[in-house]
Every structure is written in C-alpha cells, then in structure tokens.
Amino acid sequence: MLQLPRWRVILVIVVAIFAAFTTAPNLLPPSARAMIPPFLPHSPMNLGLDLQGGSHLLLEIDTSGLERGQVDSLRQQVGSALREAQPQILRSAPTAAGGVVTTKLNNPADLQRAMQALRPIARNPDGGDDLITFTSQPDGTITARYTPVALQQSARRAADQSIKVIRSRIDPNGTSEVSIVRQGDDRIVVQAPGVSDPEELKQRIGKTALMTFNLVPTNVQITDPSRPPPGTFIAGPYPGVGNTAALVESHPQFTGEHLTRARVSTDGQTGQIVIAFQLDATGTRLFCRISREHTGDQFAILLDNQVLTAPRINEPICGGSGQISGSFDAKSASDLVLMLNAGALPAPLTVIEQRTVDATLGRDAIESGSKATIYASIAVVVFMALAYGLFGLMAILALIVNMGMIIGAMSIGGATLTLPGIAGLVLTIGMAVDANVLIYERMREEQRHGRSAAMSIDAGFARAMVTIIDSHLTQFLAALILFQFGEGPVKGFAWTLSIGCITSVITATFVTQTLVAIWFRLTRPKHLPI
Amino acid sequence: MAWPLIKLMPEKTNFKFVRFAFFAAFLSIVAVTGSFVSMFTGGFRDNPIEVFQHAQGDPLARLGAVMGRGFNLGIDFRGGTLLEITAPQSIDGGAIKHALSGLNFGDVEVQGVSGRQADGLFHTMVQFQTPGNNPNAVIESVKQHVQTVVPGVQFSRVEAVSGKVSEELFGNGLIALGLAILLMLIYIAFRFEFQFGMGAVFALFHDTILTLGLFSVLRLEFTLTIIAALLTIIGYSMNDTVVVFDRLRENLKKYKRMSLADVIDLSTNETLSRTMITSLTALLSAIALWTVGGETLRGFAIAMTFGIVIGTYSSIYVAAPAILLWHSRRGRGPNQETAPAVVEGAR
Numbered sequence: 113m114l115q116l117p118r119w120r121v122i123l124v125i126v127v128a129i130f131a132a133f134t135t136a137p138n139l140l141p142p143s144a145r146a147m148i149p150p151f152l153p154h155s156p157m158n159l160g161l162d163l164q165g166g167s168h169l170l171l172e173i174d175t176s177g178l179e180r181g182q183v184d185s186l187r188q189q190v191g192s193a194l195r196e197a198q199p200q201i202l203r204s205a206p207t208a209a210g211g212v213v214t215t216k217l218n219n220p221a222d223l224q225r226a227m228q229a230l231r232p233i234a235r236n237p238d239g240g241d242d243l244i245t246f247t248s249q250p251d252g253t254i255t256a257r258y259t260p261v262a263l264q265q266s267a268r269r270a271a272d273q274s275i276k277v278i279r280s281r282i283d284p285n286g287t288s289e290v291s292i293v294r295q296g297d298d299r300i301v302v303q304a305p306g307v308s309d310p311e312e313l314k315q316r317i318g319k320t321a322l323m324t325f326n327l328v329p330t331n332v333q334i335t336d337p338s339r340p341p342p343g344t345f346i347a348g349p350y351p352g353v354g355n356t357a358a359l360v361e362s363h364p365q366f367t368g369e370h371l372t373r374a375r376v377s378t379d380g381q382t383g384q385i386v387i388a389f390q391l392d393a394t395g396t397r398l399f400c401r402i403s404r405e406h407t408g409d410q411f412a413i414l415l416d417n418q419v420l421t422a423p424r425i426n427e428p429i430c431g432g433s434g435q436i437s438g439s440f441d442a443k444s445a446s447d448l449v450l451m452l453n454a455g456a457l458p459a460p461l462t463v464i465e466q467r468t469v470d471a472t473l474g475r476d477a478i479e480s481g482s483k484a485t486i487y488a489s490i491a492v493v494v495f496m497a498l499a500y501g502l503f504g505l506m507a508i509l510a511l512i513v514n515m516g517m518i519i520g521a522m523s524i525g526g527a528t529l530t531l532p533g534i535a536g537l538v539l540t541i542g543m544a545v546d547a548n549v550l551i552y553e554r555m556r557e558e559q560r561h562g563r564s565a566a567m568s569i570d571a572g573f574a575r576a577m578v579t580i581i582d583s584h585l586t587q588f589l590a591a592l593i594l595f596q597f598g599e600g601p602v603k604g605f606a607w608t609l610s611i612g613c614i615t616s617v618i619t620a621t622f623v624t625q626t627l628v629a630i631w632f633r634l635t636r637p638k639h640l641p642i
Numbered sequence: 643m644a645w646p647l648i649k650l651m652p653e654k655t656n657f658k659f660v661r662f663a664f665f666a667a668f669l670s671i672v673a674v675t676g677s678f679v680s681m682f683t684g685g686f687r688d689n690p691i692e693v694f695q696h697a698q699g700d701p702l703a704r705l706g707a708v709m710g711r712g713f714n715l716g717i718d719f720r721g722g723t724l725l726e727i728t729a730p731q732s733i734d735g736g737a738i739k740h741a742l743s744g745l746n747f748g749d750v751e752v753q754g755v756s757g758r759q760a761d762g763l764f765h766t767m768v769q770f771q772t773p774g775n776n777p778n779a780v781i782e783s784v785k786q787h788v789q790t791v792v793p794g795v796q797f798s799r800v801e802a803v804s805g806k807v808s809e810e811l812f813g814n815g816l817i818a819l820g821l822a823i824l825l826m827l828i829y830i831a832f833r834f835e836f837q838f839g840m841g842a843v844f845a846l847f848h849d850t851i852l853t854l855g856l857f858s859v860l861r862l863e864f865t866l867t868i869i870a871a872l873l874t875i876i877g878y879s880m881n882d883t884v885v886v887f888d889r890l891r892e893n894l895k896k897y898k899r900m901s902l903a904d905v906i907d908l909s910t911n912e913t914l915s916r917t918m919i920t921s922l923t924a925l926l927s928a929i930a931l932w933t934v935g936g937e938t939l940r941g942f943a944i945a946m947t948f949g950i951v952i953g954t955y956s957s958i959y960v961a962a963p964a965i966l967l968w969h970s971r972r973g974r975g976p977n978q979e980t981a982p983a984v985v986e987g988a989r
Binding site for chain 1: 799806815817826876878920936938
C-alpha cells in the first residue's frame with residue numbers, strides 16, 4: 113500500500129487536472145467562458161427548469177379517441193376482406209362497439225374460409241406477433257379486436273407523430289432549446305426553458321390542425337387582397353417550409369387523413385427532387401375523381417390553413433400514389449415530407465401536469481443553494497481538520513477533487529442540475545468524507561493495537577476497503593431507484609447522489625492513499641498523528 | 643506534530659448496547675405505533691372511523707381517504723394548483739383567502755414565507771384544487787382575484803398537477819420505497835446472511851415509518867422531494883448499518899467463542915466513533931440545507947436531518963440487536979460476565 117508507483121501519482125494528477133478543467137466552465141462568467149480555447153471542455157452543467165426558469169408540460173394522448181378510429185378502420189377492413197373473398201362470403205354488416213368488431217356469417221359453414229380470408233389483416237407488417245385476434249363461434253359470429261400490444265404500439269406511434277407536430281408548431285426553426293420527448297407509451301414531456309408563460313405554449317400545442325388539399329380557383333383576379341372573393345381565402349406560407357401564399361377555396365376537397373405516406377424522391381425524367389405520396393383506398397378513389405376533374409389546375413396543400421406547397425395537377429392520379437413537384441431543395445423537401453407525414457395531431461392532447469418557474473425564482477434558488485453548499489463545505493472542512501489534523505486536510509483535498517469530479521462529470525455527461533440536485537451535492541459533501549472516516553478510524557484502531565505507523569496505514573486502507581464498497585453500494589442502489597422513480601427535479605437529485613457515491617469512493621481511497629503515501633515517504637514517521 | 647485533535651469518543655468504549663436494546667425496542671415500538679396512529683388519524687386530529695364512514699366510494703378508496711388525511715399532501719400527491727406569488731410589500735394572506743372564497747372551489751391554502759427573501763421580495767404560496775380537465779380557467783380567475791388584493795404581484799411559480807398524475811406519483815413513490823427496502827434485503831442477505839438482511843430491513847422500516855410519522859404529526863408538506871429524501875435516508879441508514887455489520891462479520895470469525903450478543907456489543911463499540919463522526923458531518927450538511935438552503939428545500943432538509951439521526955440510532959439499536967431475534971449459529975452465550983476478558987485476551 114505504501115509503495116508509490118509513479119503511474120498512480122500521475123493518474124491522480126491527471127484526474128485532478130481533468131476535474132479542474134471540466135469544472136472550470138461552471139465557475140467562470142460567460143464572458144470568460146468564451147475565451148476558453150476550443151480544445152478544452154467549455155460547457156457548464158445544464159440547469160434544470162427549476163433553476164433557470166421555464167415551463168414543463170406533461171401531455172397525454174387521448175387514446176380512447178385513437179382507438180375508436182382504429183376500430184372503425186378494422187370494421188371496414190373486415191367487411192372488405194369478406195366481400196372480396198372468392199366466392200364472396202355473405203355476412204351481416206360488421207359493427208364496432210366497445211373496441212370489438214362483430215359480424216355474423218349468413219352460413220356458418222363458411223366460417224373456416226372466412227377466418228382464412230381475415231388472416232392477412234391480423235398480420236403485423238413489421239413482423240412479430242399478430243396485431244388482431246379473431247374469435248369465432250359455431251353460429252357464425254366472428255369478433256375481432258386489437259391486441260393490447262397493438263394498441264400500445266399505436267399509442268406510441270401517435271405519440272411519436274405528435275412530437276413531430278408539436279415541434280413544428282412551437283419550434284419551427286429548430287432554434288430554441290425546447291425539449292420534447294415521449295414518456296411511456298402515450299405521454300409527451302415538453303420542456304421549454306425561459307418560457308414563463310405556458311399559456312401561449314399550450315395554445316400552440318393544443319390547437320387542432322388538419323392538413324387539407326384546397327383548390328386554387330382559376331379565373332379569379334385578386335383585386336383587393338384584404339377582401340378575397342366569397343368562398344375563398346388567402347393562405348399565407350407555412351413558416352419555415354412554405355414559400356408561397358395562395359388564394360384558395362375555403363372548402364377543402366380532401367383532408368390529410370387519407371394520406372398514408374410521403375417520401376422524398378427524384379423524378380425519373382427530370383432528376384428534379386419531388387415528393388412522392390401514397391393514399392389509402394378511399395383517398396385513392398376521391399383523388400382520382402378530383403384530379404380528373406381538375407387536370408391542369410393548381411391546388412394548395414395546407415397545414416393549419418397555411419400553404420405548405422401549391423403544385424399543379426399535371427395528370428389524373430388514380431393509382432393511389434403520385435408526386436408533388438415544386439421548387440424544393442433536398443432540405444425543404446424532407447421538411448415538407450415530415451410535415452405531410454406528421455400532418456395534424458393524430459389524437460387530442462391533454463395537459464395533465466404543468467410546472468412553471470420564472471427566472472428570478474430560479475436565480476434565488478441557485479443563490480440559496482450555493483450558500484448552503486458553501487456553509488456545508490466550511491463546516492465539514494473545519495470539522496475534519498479538527499478531528500484528524502493533517503489527515504483531515506488530506507481528506508479535504510480528496511473532497512475538493514471529489515466535488516470537481518462530480519461537477520465535471522455532470523458537465524461533460526450532459527446531466528442536468530436541479531434544485532434537489534444541489535441538495536444532493538450538499539449532502540454528498542457531508543457523506544463523502546465517510547470513506548475517509550472509515551479508513552482513518554481503522555488506522556487509529558490498528559495503531560492502538562500496537563502496530564507500526566506503516567502497518568497501521570496499510571491495514572487501515574486494506575480493511576476499510578471492503579466496508580467502503582459494501583456501504584457505498586447500498587447507497588448507490590438507493591440512488592438508482594430514485595432514477596427509476598423520479599422525473600425532472602428528482603432525477604437531478606439522483607444524478608448528483610449516484611455520481612457522488614462513485615466519485616467519493618474513488619477519491620477517498622485513491623487520492624487519499626496517494627497523499628498519505630507521499631507524506632509517509634517524506635517524513636517516515638514512527639507514529640501516526642491521528 | 644501537535645495538533646489538538648478533537649476526539650468525539652473515548653478511545654475505547656464498552657457500552658452494553660444489547661442490554662439496553664430492550665428498552666430501545668420499547669421506545670421504537672412506541673414511536674412506530676405512534677407514527678401509524680398519526681397517519682390514520684390525520685396527526686391525532688380526527689377520528690378515523692368517522693372519516694371512513696363519511697368517505698365516498700369502495701372500502702379501499704375510503705381507506706385511501708383516511709390515509710390521505712394523515713399527511714399534509716402537496717399538490718404532487720393530491721392534485722391541484724400551487725402558485726408562488728411575490729410582492730415588494732408584505733402579503734396579506736387573509737385578504738387573498740377572503741378574495742378567493744367567493745370562487746367556490748373548496749379549500750384554499752395560503753401560506754406566507756416569513757420575512758423578506760434573498761431577492762428583496764415577500765413570498766407566499768397559494769394552493770387550491772382544480773378539478774376537471776381544464777384547470778386553466780380556474781387558474782386565470784385566481785390570478786385575477788389575487789391581483790386585485792395584492793398590488794404589484796408577480797406569479798413566480800405555477801404548478802398544476804391533475805388528479806391522475808398525482809395518483810400515479812403517489813403509487814410510484816410507494817413502489818419505489820418498497821423496492822428500495824426489498825433490494826437492500828436482497829443485497830444484505832447476499833453479502834452477509836439472511837438474519838442480517840432481516841435486521842437491516844427492520845431498521846429501514848423503522849426509519850421510514852418514523853420519518854413519515856414526523857411529517858404526519860407536524861403536518862409538514864409531503865411532496866415528491868420528501869420521497870427522494872426517504873430514499874436517501876434508506877441509503878444512508880443502510881450505509882451505517884452495513885459498517886456495523888461488516889465489523890460484526892469480521893468479529894464473528896475472530897472471536898469464535900464469544901456469545902452473539904457480546905460480539906454485537908463489541909462491534910458496535912468498535913465502529914461507534916466512525917458512526918458518530920460520519921453522522922455528524924452528514925448532519926452538518928443537512929443542517930446547512932435546512933438553515934440557508936431556501937424555502938423549497940426546507941421540507942427535504944428537515945426530513946434528511948431527522949432521518950440521519952434516526953438512521954444512526956437504528957443502526958446501533960435496531961439493526962444489530964434485531965439479529966438476535968432470529969436464531970443464529972451461536973444463540974445467546976451463557977457467560978456474559980467474562981466476555982470482556984476474552985476481548986482483552988485476543989489482543
């Protein structure tokens with residue numbers, strides 16, 4: 113233990129320097145931070161919304177509405193599968209109620225054939241288990257329902273899709289620091305730093321938007337932009353994506369619910385970037401009719417009544433797929449595809465939790481948190497120096513490195529510091545010296561039992577190690593559960609507590625051990641001043 | 643080097659913890675029972691049977707209502723809205739209450755933070771229930787009413803939690819606490835012996851219930867961070883217990899002929915100095931948080947301070963002596979009087 117391999121000294125120095133450099137950005141004012149050379153870490157810790165001010169919203173997707181829509185589509189699928197079977201299977205019109213689609217075959221003998229015809233509907237396009245379970249009764253009744261997994265998947269898909277929509281609504285340019293993430297299957301967390309009025313945010317998120325296809329009327333001259341002709345209105349360009357305004361018919365020909373998929377593609381002949389899209393069965397029929405009637409006319413694709421693009425219908429489109437040509441580049445085309453695919457919110461959202469803190473209150477929290485950190489540090493430092501003298505000072509050095517490591521690790525690891533996180537830091541100051549105390553108390557004991565200074569040091573470290581690992585692992589376990597349980601501020605607490613748990617073991621053993629070994633070499637004491 | 647080292651403990655202590663443990667057990671049982679009674683009676687304020695009879699819904703929901711009154715639940719766990727308002731002059735809580743009483747949505751709680759805060763402003767918390775799906779209308783009208791009675795008011799914090807979320811948070815909190823205790827049991831049983839695990843779990847229940855009891859009796863606001871504090875207390879108390887257990891394991895091997903009770907006493911005495919010093923440094927931190935850490939963390943700091951004291955007590959008087967309740971290899975030794983002699987002989 114008391115040998116002092118050079119690598120260990122170097123490692124301790126490297127760790128200390130690393131901690132100093134990763135911590136430094138947190139201590140410097142922003143102006144000084146700008147002068148840090150680019151090869152050094154220069155990002156301070158992320159501050160939680162409770163410290164920097166901002167709004168936190170928890171949104172929930174109305175899954176019941178989503179499910180109703182799905183069950184209705186299942187009803188149609190069941191009907192058409194049985195109708196299109198060869199020869200046709202006669203049955204009562206399928207009904208949907210309580211999440212279950214029911215139909216009754218006219219002839220129960222068809223049951224096996226019917227189940228076969230329905231088989232493809234159940235299949236999961238992504239592979240894996242069936243999405244729908246069919247059950248049949250001898251009298252020819254067939255019921256179909258989505259499996260819980262399928263419902264869960266669709267809720268999750270709806271949440272992911274909603275996230276895209278919400279982002280396009282509250283952060284169309286991708287410039288603000290809003291974070292929007294899914295939580296669980298059907299919830300979305302929106303965190304907007306600096307936004308102290310969540311009402312505006314909620315309005316922008318919650319407004320119902322729908323993608324529509326509106327015709328641009330021909331032979332209409334706009335004489336006065338403020339007074340468009342009856343039955344029409346002027347739609348402005350959609351922020352960030354659209355580049356034209358258009359006069360459109362108020363009544364949409366077609367709504368976005370029929371669009372199944374859009375993607376970026378290139379025109380086979382011209383090589384121009386286009387957007388290819390696909391429609392569902394109803395949409396195909398409808399679009400075929402509209403495009404035949406209006407070949408050569410211009411229409412506009414609107415989102416939230418703002419123009420995404422206003423292409424011309426070049427030919428009747430009856431295949432259920434088509435392409436939109438326009439003046440897009442790759443970037444705007446992919447943006448547009450995102451919007452088309454995302455369309456409107458797939459289901460209504462409710463705000464189920466909302467927390468807003470204004471920046472002043474956040475600053476106060478930082479201030480009192482810092483004060484608590486300083487007071488706790490002073491108290492612990494004084495106490496350790498009084499209790500263990502020189503060894504106490506070594507423990508204090510280890511504690512300083514420890515704090516540096518925690519803050520440094522949080523800075524480069526992208527962890528978020530919250531007010532409870534500061535509390536965790538303060539508690540860590542008091543608890544981190546525990547490992548040192550364990551070692552020192554053991555040394556005292558060994559020395560009391562008549563061991564030499566060197567042997568006492570050796571035994572102190574060796575025997576305390578087992579205890580340190582055991583006792584810190586339990587604390588670490590508790591911190592891990594906090595991670596699982598907590599969200600937001602509490603998670604910040606879990607961060608500082610768990611990182612502090614690891615670093616205090618490292619510094620108390622490794623750093624202190626090296627310091628003690630150096631001291632021992634220099635002084636060769638007969639007796640430990642402890 | 644002559645540094646006036648302050649030794650908290652004499653070099654060698656020889657307290658008979660185990661002998662005292664029966665009295666300690668009695669104290670603990672009284673305190674735990676008291677905590678439970680407080681949780682069921684709204685901090686000794688109401689009659690649980692009456693509350694149960696007047697509550698709505700099935701028996702489980704009624705029991706929930708009884709328990710709910712046991713604590714001063716914050717909006718995290720009860721649902722509702724919290725406004726933190728600030729004003730340059732002192733805020734008249736009664737006037738706010740009066741202004742809001744006309745709105746007719748149940749209890750309004752107004753709690754002032756005493757004195758001018760660091761930002762030079764006066765702070766007051768206003769809590770009220772916002773049932774239904776759209777709390778915004780209620781919140782807006784409350785804000786307007788508050789504006790009329792408190793000139794120059796600012797709304798520094800607005801938190802609204804729906805009943806659904808608060809129920810989940812409450813459930814998750816209980817699960818997290820249970821899970822933490824279970825994990826500790828498994829860890830200790832795995833690293834030590836099952837009896838040790840049971841002793842540790844005894845201590846953890848003891849600490850958790852007493853801290854809950856404190857919050858129930860004093861009507862301190864029970865929020866999410868209190869659950870975080872409870873989990874930290876579990877971790878801390880466990881840390882303390884493990885240190886004693888580690889020494890116990892070591893000594894059980896070393897002094898094979900000593901009775902279990904004596905080995906427990908010896909181990910607790912040997913680790914006593916460390917236990918005290920660590921508790922003290924941890925306490926210093928917790929007290930710093932309590933005194934200057936600001937209003938938001940006060941509840942948390944109170945829970946931690948109390949928990950550290952209780953956790954230290956429990957690792958000495960609950961965890962180790964509880965091992966005696968389960969029969970171990972040795973049982974209680976017949977020769978308690980001669981035990982210290984064995985200790986001396988071993989040195």
